[in-house]
Amino acid sequence: MRQNPARRAALLDAAIEVLAREGARGLTFRAVDAEAAVPVGTATNYFSSRDELFMQVGLRFYERLEPDAGVLAAGLAGPRDRDRVTELMHDVVNRVSAFRSGYLALLELRLESTRRPALRELLSERIRADVDANIRYHEEAGLPGDATTVVLLYMALNWLILERLTLPDVFPEDGIHDLVTDVVERVLPGPGRSG
Amino acid sequence: MRQNPARRAALLDAAIEVLAREGARGLTFRAVDAEAAVPVGTATNYFSSRDELFMQVGLRFYERLEPDAGVLAAGLAGPRDRDRVTELMHDVVNRVSAFRSGYLALLELRLESTRRPALRELLSERIRADVDANIRYHEEAGLPGDATTVVLLYMALNWLILERLTLPDVFPEDGIHDLVTDVVERVLPGPGRSG
DNA sequence: TTGACACCACTTCAGCCGTAGTACTATGTT
């Protein structure tokens, strides 16, 4: 079991690409080696089992998507009204959408977790923590809306991203922006205007 | 290319189970044969290619989930208020959730459509048609809310179902009912009460 | 020199495809 962290990260990033491109079943040691352009056998030396590989990929995804402290701080500046929330949601949707392979890989992991109890547990905890962190952030920032608001935004926007990344013709790209705005306007009992 | 429709349907149902259980890559002619408990080679005789198989499974899913006319008619009875919508949404969520393997299979198809243009086109059209049908139904029934309302319900509830079926620990089962209610209450500008 | 890491080769194994070929059944014909 090798330790070189840079190489390990590179392998996990390669695994994300493989997952997105080939699906869960396509995630093999060999495929990761090939994607990372390292000699055959390298991935085997870094991960004790395929199960292990799946789980580390799940963690890696969040490592890469985790908000930079800068963005977080920016959220705390300026007025705390609904427009602010809308802005933040646009940011999030675009940031996540931009990491297409990562998001698709996570979806593959979700489905794979149906078959791997250990992975399911890990993902559940990770995602629950993520939702909770969002709720806490929202509340501490004094943004309008409560925990339920955050959960609803989480659900609707996640599906929107999923749709956008898998079947872009269902909701055409140029309508996405307005759709995000609509989501926030309807979910947040509008303080200010009502249309 | 055999024609026996009952057998064909049985094979497609088997394919749904395989998709849900083994993932997209696991959907092979042999696996379908085994699942349907028919001799090896049968699926090959019914579907000209794997691509063809994927597409027919997509259609089959909707065949099986398509609302019975009874349910549709029931939606038109009684008052057309928000409580009615809530009720309908509970029905939908439960009906879809109950067809677990089907829903998981459709998610697999979505991800697979990333790699199969023909499948992507087929799914896009089918789903777009489904959304439109929901909007039309909603409007014609005189239920509160507009097209955007329906789309938002579609997005939020779909993700809710996805979460429920893949990572049930994120939103515990006994909170699902209230969550559905919350979704409707927040998305529909409440005519009547506001909390 | 020893140990950690990188790289390579070989063997083994499993799964799938496609096709060819056989058996069954129903239908229509003489």
Place this chain on the structure above:
DNA sequence: AACATAGTACTACGGCTGAAGTGGTGTCAA
């Protein structure tokens, strides 16, 4: 009633691909 044919069901074989695992060699640095 016997038979021929077509559509369908089933079986078996040959060949290919791709993955795993292991062991062995090379390289660099403490």
